[in-house]
Amino acid sequence: MLQHRGSCGTAADVTLDLDVPVLDAACDGACWAAPAATVLRPGHRHRFAHLDANATDDLAACVRGECDEPQAGSGAGGLTARLGRTDGTLGDALAQGGYAAVALAATLSSSRMIEVIALADLIRRFDARALMAPVLRLDVTSSTIDTHLLGGDPHRVIEGVLLACIAGGSREVRLCIAPDAPGTASLIRALEDAHAAGILDGTALGGDAIDIEIVEALDGPSAASVETMCALTTVFDDPPPPTRLLALAGALPRPGVYEVPVGGAMTWAGVLAMAGVMLARVQALRVYPRTGAPRLIWSSHLDDSLDPAALGGEVVVLDWDADINPVRDSAGAH
Structure with a gap:
C-alpha cells in the first residue's frame, strides 16, 4: 500500500497503523484527495481519499482482497500511469515497465525514431523542435505539473530524455532546474540510480552514452x-495515449493534475465535470499555458474543444464571486 505524501499529504500528517507494509509515495495528482493512500493488487488499484483513523479497517480489507469497489481501476493509464504509484526506486520503476521504450528505441536509427514520434502524434500535440537540437535543453519549472512529474515518476522523465536524445542525435543534455525546486531531490536521486545501473552510459540498454548536466x-x-x-515514453504504446496534462485550481471540489484527451470531442466542460465542477457556477477560466500569454475562457465557451496550445499549464476556475476585472487586465479574453 502506498501513502501519498507530496506537499498536500505531508501537511495532513496522517499516520496509518496497519499490519501491512505502508510505503511513502509522492502525490498521484489528486491533490483534492489528501490525505490519501492507494492499495495496489494485480488488476486492482483503489485510492482511499481523506483518510482518518477510521479508515484503517477498509484499507486492510482492500489489501486482503476483500474489496469489490466498482470505481477501483486496473491501473492502466498514460503519462500518469505510474505517477505517485512507485516507491521512488529504480527497481520499482523497472518492474512497472520503466525504460522499456529506451531498450527498444536503442535499436532504431534517429530517423526511424522521429517517424515513430510523428506517428504517435507528438509533433502536433507538443512543440517537438527542441528535440532536434545538437544539445538537448530541458527547462524544469516550479509548475504544478512539473513538480508532480518529478516527484511522482522521475524515472519516466529520465527515460523521455534518453528517447529524445536517440531521436535528435544528442549526446549532451542541459537540464535547467533550481536546486531548491520541488522534485529536484527526487530527480537527482533517480539520475544517480540510473547512472549507477549503466542506463545513462548505454551499457545496460544500448545506445550512446548521454551526459546530463544540471544548470x-x-x-x-x-x-x-x-x-x-x-x-515520449508512450510512443510504443498500442496505441499511444493522445493526451495532455493540465493542473486545475480555484473554485472547484477536486483540484489536481488531470490527463485529458485532445484532438477529439473533449471540451472544457468535460474537463470540469471530471473535477466535479457545476458549470452554472463558472464565470470563466483563467488559463496559464506553459508558453505564451495567459488567457480568459468565458463560460459561454466551455463547450469548445480543448486547444492543445492552451494545455500543459495551470487552469484556474473563477466562479461568479470572483472579481474578473484584474484578471481581464492581465489576460486576453476568448
Missing part, C-alpha cells in the same frame, strides 16, 4: 518541457 539557467532557443519528455 540553473538556459540561454538560447526554447527548451523542451518535462511533459514532452514523459509523453
